[in-house]
Amino acid sequence: MAEDKNSIDIDYVANLARIDLSQEEKDRFQKQLGDVLVYFEKLSAVDVEGVEPMAHPFPVYNVLEEDVVEEGFTAEEALMNAKHQRNNQVIVPKVVE
Amino acid sequence: MEYEAVIGLEVHVQLKTQSKMFTRARCAYGEAPNTLTNPVVMALPGALPVMNKEAIRKTVQVGLMLGCEIAQSCKWDRKNYFYPDSPKNYQISQYDQPICDGGFVEIEMPGPSRNVMGEHRKVKLTRIHLEEDVGKLTHYDGESLVDYNRAGRPLIEIVSEPDLFSADEAFAYLTSLRTHLLYLGVSDCDMEKGQLRCDANISVRPKGQKELGVKVEIKNLNSISGVRNGITYEIKRQIALCQKGEGASIVQETRSWDADKGITFSMRSKEMAHDYRYFPDPDLMPVRVSEEIKKTLADALPERPFAKQERFMKEYNLPYTITSVLCPDKALSDYFESAVKAHNNPKAIANFIANDLLRELSNAGCDMAHPLEGCKIQPEALAELAKLVDEGMISKQIAQDVLVIMFETGDAPEKIVEEKGLKQSSDTGELESICSEVIANNPKPVQEFKDGKDTAINALKGQVMKATKGKANPKMVDDILRKLLS
Numbered sequence: 128m129a130e131d132k133n134s135i136d137i138d139y140v141a142n143l144a145r146i147d148l149s150q151e152e153k154d155r156f157q158k159q160l161g162d163v164l165v166y167f168e169k170l171s172a173v174d175v176e177g178v179e180p181m182a183h184p185f186p187v188y189n190v191l192e193e194d195v196v197e198e199g200f201t202a203e204e205a206l207m208n209a210k211h212q213r214n215n216q217v218i219v220p221k222v223v224e
Numbered sequence: 225m226e227y228e229a230v231i232g233l234e235v236h237v238q239l240k241t242q243s244k245m246f247t248r249a250r251c252a253y254g255e256a257p258n259t260l261t262n263p264v265v266m267a268l269p270g271a272l273p274v275m276n277k278e279a280i281r282k283t284v285q286v287g288l289m290l291g292c293e294i295a296q297s298c299k300w301d302r303k304n305y306f307y308p309d310s311p312k313n314y315q316i317s318q319y320d321q322p323i324c325d326g327g328f329v330e331i332e333m334p335g336p337s338r339n340v341m342g343e344h345r346k347v348k349l350t351r352i353h354l355e356e357d358v359g360k361l362t363h364y365d366g367e368s369l370v371d372y373n374r375a376g377r378p379l380i381e382i383v384s385e386p387d388l389f390s391a392d393e394a395f396a397y398l399t400s401l402r403t404h405l406l407y408l409g410v411s412d413c414d415m416e417k418g419q420l421r422c423d424a425n426i427s428v429r430p431k432g433q434k435e436l437g438v439k440v441e442i443k444n445l446n447s448i449s450g451v452r453n454g455i456t457y458e459i460k461r462q463i464a465l466c467q468k469g470e471g472a473s474i475v476q477e478t479r480s481w482d483a484d485k486g487i488t489f490s491m492r493s494k495e496m497a498h499d500y501r502y503f504p505d506p507d508l509m510p511v512r513v514s515e516e517i518k519k520t521l522a523d524a525l526p527e528r529p530f531a532k533q534e535r536f537m538k539e540y541n542l543p544y545t546i547t548s549v550l551c552p553d554k555a556l557s558d559y560f561e562s563a564v565k566a567h568n569n570p571k572a573i574a575n576f577i578a579n580d581l582l583r584e585l586s587n588a589g590c591d592m593a594h595p596l597e598g599c600k601i602q603p604e605a606l607a608e609l610a611k612l613v614d615e616g617m618i619s620k621q622i623a624q625d626v627l628v629i630m631f632e633t634g635d636a637p638e639k640i641v642e643e644k645g646l647k648q649s650s651d652t653g654e655l656e657s658i659c660s661e662v663i664a665n666n667p668k669p670v671q672e673f674k675d676g677k678d679t680a681i682n683a684l685k686g687q688v689m690k691a692t693k694g695k696a697n698p699k700m701v702d703d704i705l706r707k708l709l710s
Contacts, residue, residue: 190509191275192248192276194241200249200258206258217369220366220367221368
């Protein structure tokens, strides 16, 4: 892999995202993602000397709620999107990490 | 060559809140699967997480208790990974701005014997951050089942520096950390329920070397004894590898402790290192903890457990052994102090609690993590019992029997003494006749006593106590016997 900072290791990224790509897709996405990096490069041109890094665009802090329980889902509602289920739980392929 | 181990612990602790970290779905343990969720927990599109104020307060309390620097401002990051325990495919955590920085946990090492205090040392902490817990997977043949009840519960991660050097130290650290958290009441810290979980980073190095060796992470140390046994095993394994030399080397990896087999085994073939791609969570605003809140919480902190123990030894003149029974349990030590306030005989009260009361609680099958829950004896009643002994109303021996009845019925000690006729006999005439009888029936100890063996009188005293069913005042019996024998 070339050490160009605007190039993307498409195999690595695809693996992280758990998606299979065809060669044609790899070529296309590699270029597109590389372009995205180039756009971000423009930010490097801005002088941020003396500016505190922000975690959020708005200077708003402490959006908090009191610790008071509210009604949630029934098991049936919670599992409406689960194609495979048993004993009110979602069935997934066995993955032991 | 001699090797030494270097250990750092990562301890996850579930905070005791009513609702989850970023939404108000209920927190509970042992509920039917997937009944404690809502759109935020299940990561439905459009759901907005909102922080739990109480979880933040509790984390700050822990930080203050453990001497951490509380960050003026902290933020939330997404830790991205694919695993079915997280419906979002990321966990909300804190990457580079944790709530608490630094700090320490004071530990006590085992002393030279059980009744001597061991050496104390401060183990350095790296940080404490707040995050959300994930769901629970149960593995079967070919498939796994997922329950999201636990997902989203507030969880703190307490990270120590590589500042522990044996399995015993790791054990002492975990015990002390747990005691501190229980004192604060921020968590029940029940390892069996997963409320406290511990991973260990272990390496070994030749003694005297500064650089750390290759680090191995051990998971699934699911009990306090598991922590000690798992770490002991792993240190031995690594040292054996080092000593083999040639070709045998320690691989940086994650291993799992198998408590049944008593071994650690490699968990994953690391085809690729984890790349969590942390980035700030755009849904959540940063948190600022004001000086005012810090001060309020700091003022409300409980006395630290080791400070309390030291005070008990000084202020009440209690031996180390008994303080090490009372002080690790805040409720128990508070109970003791309430009783002493009602009647100032700390030693007698401490002995009643540590010997008699705890035995009864244990026999009654109480949960010894919270032994006083459901205890019918109020501290004032226990104080009254000690007072009855001090006033000569009943003997120590009878008091122990009264305590057993108090434990069963919850009745006041005077009432029991009255009803069962246990009042110590101080009737000199009656006692004198019993003593005379005992002297007449026990010529052997009488002769021995007269021959100068003073301790022979104990045999006679024992007979008198037996005849009076323990109700006689021991001091009076001694006086009368000596008078009659002289």
